[in-house]
Amino acid sequence: MDNQNPVFVTQPSLAPLEEFVELLKGVWERGILTHNGPLVQRLEKELEQKLGIEHLAVNTNGTIALQMAIRALEIKGEIITTPFTWVATVSAIKWEGCTPVFCDIDPETLNIDPAKIEALITPNTVAIMPVHVFGTPCDVDAIDAIAKKHNLKVIYDGAHAIGSSVNGKSLLAYGDITATSLHATKLFNTAEGGACIAANKELLDKLNRIRFFGHNDAKDVIEDGFNGKMTEVHAALGLANMKYFDEVLADRKAKYNIYLEALKANPKFTFQKVKHGETNYSYFPVIFETEEELLAVEKKLNAQKLFPRRYFYPSVNTYTKIVEGQACPVSEDISKRILCLPHYWKLTSDEQNLIIKILLD
Numbered sequence: 210m211d212n213q214n215p216v217f218v219t220q221p222s223l224a225p226l227e228e229f230v231e232l233l234k235g236v237w238e239r240g241i242l243t244h245n246g247p248l249v250q251r252l253e254k255e256l257e258q259k260l261g262i263e264h265l266a267v268n269t270n271g272t273i274a275l276q277m278a279i280r281a282l283e284i285k286g287e288i289i290t291t292p293f294t295w296v297a298t299v300s301a302i303k304w305e306g307c308t309p310v311f312c313d314i315d316p317e318t319l320n321i322d323p324a325k326i327e328a329l330i331t332p333n334t335v336a337i338m339p340v341h342v343f344g345t346p347c348d349v350d351a352i353d354a355i356a357k358k359h360n361l362k363v364i365y366d367g368a369h370a371i372g373s374s375v376n377g378k379s380l381l382a383y384g385d386i387t388a389t390s391l392h393a394t395k396l397f398n399t400a401e402g403g404a405c406i407a408a409n410k411e412l413l414d415k416l417n418r419i420r421f422f423g424h425n426d427a428k429d430v431i432e433d434g435f436n437g438k439m440t441e442v443h444a445a446l447g448l449a450n451m452k453y454f455d456e457v458l459a460d461r462k463a464k465y466n467i468y469l470e471a472l473k474a475n476p477k478f479t480f481q482k483v484k485h486g487e488t489n490y491s492y493f494p495v496i497f498e499t500e501e502e503l504l505a506v507e508k509k510l511n512a513q514k515l516f517p518r519r520y521f522y523p524s525v526n527t528y529t530k531i532v533e534g535q536a537c538p539v540s541e542d543i544s545k546r547i548l549c550l551p552h553y554w555k556l557t558s559d560e561q562n563l564i565i566k567i568l569l570d
């Protein structure tokens with residue numbers, strides 16, 4: 210069978226348009242478009258309830274959420290992070306005047322390797338910023354123990370992590386602050402959007418002030434803030450999509466297992482291991498034996514209008530125009546050999562079967 214329509218690595222999960230429009234009618238009636246409006250407040254409550262967490266503040270996007278987290282914790286210095294990530298993790302650190310220090314990854318989980326963190330700690334280290342790559346939880350207990358021992362803050366980049374859990378608790382509840390992304394490509398989206406989840410009410414209040422120009426309730430400016438507000442239109446999309454949260458999650462899990470069952474016996478491929486807690490199954494990365502094999506398969510897929518994504522490639526420590534190039538051999542090697550397959554709500558079984566057939570060819 211020849212594939213007719215292009216299939217990209219992902220597509221946004223969207224509620225039926227009428228359900229979004231229904232919520233927009235209220236926005237038009239109230240004439241409130243932003244400034245912590247009723248839909249933003251409702252979205253925050255619904256997300257907290259859905260995930261069983263507290264102290265969540267939505268905002269414009271996941272990158273700004275990371276910056277808000279650094280700002281709220283009032284840290285300046287070196288932040289130990291992973292090179293196997295999207296560049297936003299590192300740009301957020303740099304925009305807040307801090308220095309990224311790269312710690313190599315565990316070749317199985319693809320997350321920061323806790324055994325390599327301590328050797329990188331210097332008197333200037335202020336925090337650790339691990340990423341729950343592809344929704345797979347980091348070793349949160351080991352990271353927490355290191356942070357406590359050295360009096361460091363932990364900010365998780367949980368851009369991919371909504372719906373994942375550790376010890377039965379949402380993964381977003383870990384660290385001093387977790388920043389997540391609600392971008393169009395994420396499991397749950399508000400088109401553009403993000404959120405910070407803080408460890409306590411005091412930090413939450415500070416985050417709320419930071420996203421609103423540093424204003425407190427009395428409209429005094431008491432923080433060095435900026436504009437990180439989510440609009441009512443974005444919140445309306447989030448609320449419409451919220452109804453489908455469980456369905457989207459279950460669908461990802463089912464499709465993930467179809468890929469895994471079909472591909473796992475083939476010695477040419479290896480897969481990200483989930484060693485701590487439960488993933489949200491939101492990506493399906495395949496690790497090839499060599500970059501050449503990856504490129505050959507990618508070419509065959511592209512010929513059928515199937516467009517997987519080399520995610521994360523290249524390893525961020527190699528962006529020497531913006532960072533000092535520390536060597537991270539595991540991350541550099543894996544980034545050359547990893548390909549994320551198309552994996553989203555409306556991917557059809559014909560499309561998924563064709564992808565599998567080409568991989569096994």
Ligand SMILES: Cc1ncc(COP(=O)(O)O)c(C=O)c1O
Binds near residue numbers: 298368369390391403
């Ligand atoms: C690991 C990681 N961190 C941060 C971000 C930034 O999120 P946003 O696009 O919402 O700014 C992304 C975006 O995809 C990401 O993948």
